[in-house]
Amino acid sequence: MPWHDPRVITAVLAWNGIFFGLLKYFVGKILRTFETKLGTIDEIDRRLIHVETALQSRMPCSQYGEHTLTAQALHKRMDTLTSEVGKLTGAMGGMSRSVDLMNQFLIEQGGKK
Numbered sequence: 001m002p003w004h005d006p007r008v009i010t011a012v013l014a015w016n017g018i019f020f021g022l023l024k025y026f027v028g029k030i031l032r033t034f035e036t037k038l039g040t041i042d043e044i045d046r047r048l049i050h051v052e053t054a055l056q057s058r059m060p061c062s063q064y065g066e067h068t069l070t071a072q073a074l075h076k077r078m079d080t081l082t083s084e085v086g087k088l089t090g091a092m093g094g095m096s097r098s099v100d101l102m103n104q105f106l107i108e109q110g111g112k113k
Contacts, residue, residue, distance in 0.1 A: 017106055024099045034092050041085065048078060 002008070052074055 013106070013110055017110070020099070020102050020106055024103060027095055027099050031092055031096055034088070038085070038089070048074075 052071070055070060055074075
């Protein structure tokens, strides 16, 4: 059976549709999980502020600036966390867009029989 036989093309398009459908399902599931985890960022921020406040109230202010060093280290870790979450958000948005483009391509190709 030659590759340009309509049955072969139909089978290939069907398998591609199944593959990309499954891919979109699992990527969507990952995105939903990621979005629920992003929803907890406000809670994490509140907890970090609480911890920072507790640390500030318990630390003695000394002439060596121990309090300042601890606050700087905490802010540095928070900035690092913020940048990493931003990178993950961008990557997941890019994956979602890629899957949408693949599905759009398959839908458009399916109509050209």
